Amino acid sequence: MSVLEVHPLGALSKAILTSSFVGSASLLYSAAAVPDTFTVDLRRPVPSASGDQYFVVIAARPQKKDVSWFGHAFVFLGMEDQAQKRSVVDSYGLNLTVNTRTEKAKAVFGLADGQVTSEAISMTNDTSGAVNMTDSIVIKVDQSAFQSAESYVKSFRLSRAGNETAPPLTVTAILHDCVMFAREVAQHAGLTLPNRNYGTPSTFYPTDFLRSSIRSLRGDxxxxxxxxxxxxxxxxxxxxxxxxxxxxxxxxxxxxxxxxxxxxxxxxxxxxxxxxxxxxxxxxxxxxxxxxxxxxxxxxxxxxxxxxxxxxxxxxxxxxxxxxxxxxDGTTYDGTFSNGQTLNGTAVYPSKETFSGDFSGGVPSRGTYRWPNGNTFCCNYDTKGKYVDGTYNYANGDHYSGTFQDGHYLKGKYFFSDGSIYAGTFKADDTPDTGTFHAAGQPYATVYRDGQASDSGGGVMVPVPTESSPNQGVSGTITN
Known part of the structure; x- marks a missing residue:
């Protein structure tokens, strides 16, 4: 690129991201016609190895007496060069001139004035109204699209003007004015702008064409x-x-x-x-x-x-x-899911009780329930989520291991914190039904039959029941 403007790395991106790619236009437009900038990102979502960023910008300034009767469109090719730590911007334009005596249109292609570039990216803020940019379309592109646009610009210059110092080339205004040149550059960058309708005032002037294009891109x-x-x-x-x-x-x-x-x-x-x-x-x-x-x-x-x-x-x-x-209701569950149903994790209830374990079909199957008072319950559940067997540990040191029915002890062993043990079946109110009670330190047991206790074991020593290993709780789940 023929470098016209070099700025610190990030200056170009900052100007674009803050929508300041257009300079002040207070002397050119009324409050009802605020300058507009539209950014379209055509980069493929693949990280760049170098981190370089490329921009193709189509901008326009309005018509102004003694400067441009129709306004003018410019093309800016910008690059954030990570290796060189700099922002590089080139400005191009196809300037149409008309000889009023011969009425022959001439298009002069070339690098735009440095002031144009500076004002376009708001490095300066000249409010004189001489060359202030107004509307612009910022196209973020990949390197390949940038090179395509750049190659088109260079080929246009070489094929039509011969070289930068060659005499102006006479062309028809309709085919190659500044707006059509800018539109073709955008096309090579990967963005198709609406066709320009010369019979419609809203798309004829450069600024109007840009605004019409922006409305088309932005509108639903x-x-x-x-x-x-x-x-x-x-x-x-x-x-x-x-x-x-x-x-x-x-x-x-x-x-x-x-x-x-x-x-x-x-x-x-x-x-x-x-x-x-x-x-x-x-x-x-x-x-x-x-x-x-x-x-x-x-x-x-x-x-x-x-x-x-x-x-x-x-x-x-x-x-x-x-x-x-x-x-x-305030219940939380943290864990895994299967087909949207709780599978394995930990639930915390509003009462501060917790359950950790496995679930099947969204209901508990095996796990550990804990109460704020220190009681814990390691248990297995049936397919309806009702616990059927397990070990209930009380904060005072007592614990029960066995089966359950409708939430009550059914058959198992109750171990007291003082060392006493009851082994057998239980009534619906969780009291002994049929079994033996062995008081701590005593060689004989009290026998229960149908809830009634005998005075002694009849002189027969009853073996002290031994506790089976309780079920171990695992991380668990809950479902609503």
Whole structure:
């Protein structure tokens, strides 16, 4: 490139990101016609090894007496050069001149004045109104697209002007004025701007053409996609939003009639790219899309009943896989899911009680329940979520190991903290039914039959029951 302007690294990007690629136009436009800048990112989402950034900018200044009767369009080729630690900008324009005596149009191509470049990227802020830029379209491009645009500029210069010092080339104003030159450069950079209608004042002047193009790029358009489905008929997807080169590109919404879902967010080259919100039925998914697919990690799912999940989902079905969910009643669960149902993790209830364990079909199957007072319960559950056997540990040192029925002891061993043991069956009120009670330190046991205790073991020493190993709790889950 023939370098006209060199600035510190980042100056060009800063000017673009802060929408200051246009200079002051206070003397040129009324308050109702505020200068506008539109940025379109045509870079493919592949990280650059060098980190360099490339820009092609189409800008215009308005008509002004003694400067330009029609206004003028310029092309800026900008690069953030990481290796050289600098911002480089070249300015080009195809300047149309008219000989009033011969009425022959001449187009003079060349590097634009340095002042134009400086004001375009707001390095200076000359408010004299001489060459202030107004509207502009900033195109972020990959290196290949940048080189294509640059090659076109160079080939245009060599083929039409011969060289930079060659005499001006006489051409027709309609075919190659400054606006058409700028439009062709944008085309080589990968952006198709609307056709210029010479019979429509709103697109004739450079600034008007730029503003019309910006409105087209920014305004919503509707695209409908048809595809064959598993049933007779057509599956329809409809996109409404910003469109570039006939593709969804920018902010928009995609509606899928096959499942009733909508995706609202940013699109690039026809597919979702960046932050988006997907909705279907009673669930809303907030996440990040890449090449049309959601990044399954760090996703937030909100349900209509008020439950909120954060974590990892299945990239295809959007069902929960691993993370934390908070239910409307205050219950939280942190763990894994299967087909959207709790599988293995830890639940915390509003009462501060917790459960850790395994789930099957969304209901407990095995785990450990803990109370704030220190009691714990390691147990197994039936298919309906009712515990059937396990070990209940009391904070005072007592514990029971055995089976349960309807939440009560059924058959097992109760170990007292003083060393006493009861082994047998229990009544519905958790009192001994049939079994033996061995007081701590005593060689004989008291025998229970139908809830009644005998005075002694009849002189027969009854072996002291030994405790079987309690079930060990595992990390667990809960479901709403």
């Amino acid at each position: 358009q509707t695209l409908t996609f048809m595809g064959s489905g598993e049933y007779t008929g057509q599956l329809v997807k409809e996109y409404t939003g910003q469109v570039v080169n006939g593709q969804a590109h920018g902010a928009g919404q995609l509606t899928d009639d096959t499942d009733g879902s909508t995706l609202t967010g940013t699109f690039r080259f026809g597919v979702a790219e960046g932050n988006g919100v997907w909705k279907r039925g009673n669930m809303t998914v907030n996440g990040t899309w890449f090449h049309g697919n959601i990044n399954p990690d760090n996703v937030t799912v909100s349900f209509k009943d008020g439950a909120i999940f954060t974590g990892t989902i299945d990239a295809n079905s959007f069902s929960m896989k691993k993370g934390k969910i908070k239910y409307p």
